[in-house]
Amino acid sequence: MARTVGSSGERTHAEIRRVARKLIRQQGFDAMSVRQLADEVGIQSGALYRYIGSKQALLGDVMVTHIQSLLDEWLGVADNSPNDPIGALKYFAQFHIRYHAARVDDTFLFYREVRSLAPKDAETVRDIRRRYEECLKEVIQSGIDQGVFPKQDIKLTRMAIFGLLASVYTWFDEDGETSLDEVCAFCANWSVSMALTPQKIQSSHQLSA
Template identity: 40%
Template sequence: MARTQGSHSDITGPRIRSAALRLFARHGYAAVSMRQIAKEVGVQAGALYNYTPDKQSLLFRLMREHMQDLLQAYAALNSSSDPQEALRGFVGFHIRFHLERPDEVFIAYMELRNLTPENFAEIEDLRRSYENAVEKILRDGQRSGRFAIADTKIATLAVIAMLNGVMTWYRAGGRLSLDEVEQAYWDMVRRAVTA
């Protein structure tokens, strides 16, 4: 099969993922067709199958890449051995990382239901790895007497859910700067877990 004129795999593949990301975030996975993605990229619908077997694979790849990027970036963070400082670092990291990727975040949470069971299980494992890193901070703080937490798993999920709320309302140039928002959320998280 002849390649569409002007098509290059190192350019077209990323363009397909970028278009799918935008369209899935804007319209929802179920409402987007492969034809719409192809049109957005400027290729024939059949050409998409040179880059992805199907729409499900495309969604899974977007979600997996997002989670891998998240875990890699968090692992590169110089985390303190002090639980309170480590938690403070996590709060800032989570807010800033996710605010730079609104479409990825939307898809990562809202489109889980559209994954096949096998794909869901893999994404769930990646999510659990991130949650476990946060729970370790909370457990360390609990053991040292710095944090008063009855259930570290529930506290982990509550902290992440609270921080995810920033993505729904924060706008650059609004009433509060990002630094002020981050400080306000750190104050809330700190008060929620501190002994």
């Protein structure tokens, strides 16, 4: 079969990733076949392996690219963050939501197929994710250092905030009654509320009193 996407190797590789993301979203990584992928891209199955190495390696490429793009985009705009801790936390929260709202399909693919990664790729994804999560930790720590946020278990606060933000892509409907701006403002305010609320562990006696 003649190539239909141009002679540029870089362009062909990009097309392979695009089609792979579509097929994986539609039917899952395990069900997607290399032959099907090659047919949709417009190249021979044998030629496909020159670009991807293996089907498993292709998944790793797609997943690592997604999470690395998230980190890179944040680092590219982080300097524009407000100087005050509350504004900085709202800025981070809104960035996270808008990034994923613009990539709902890829975000769904990422969370569904992360379990299918090879161990080496899974470790790479975890490392990049940790670096991204450290960015939120730094925002919260800065607020504590400036006396704006109370002393707290930063890891707990960070996990709670990410839990809130990460869920948005599962229910937000761009055609729904609530706009993306409203969702961003709501979640940003809740993120600040979490950081402003000191965690106090109460005994069962206190809870039942």
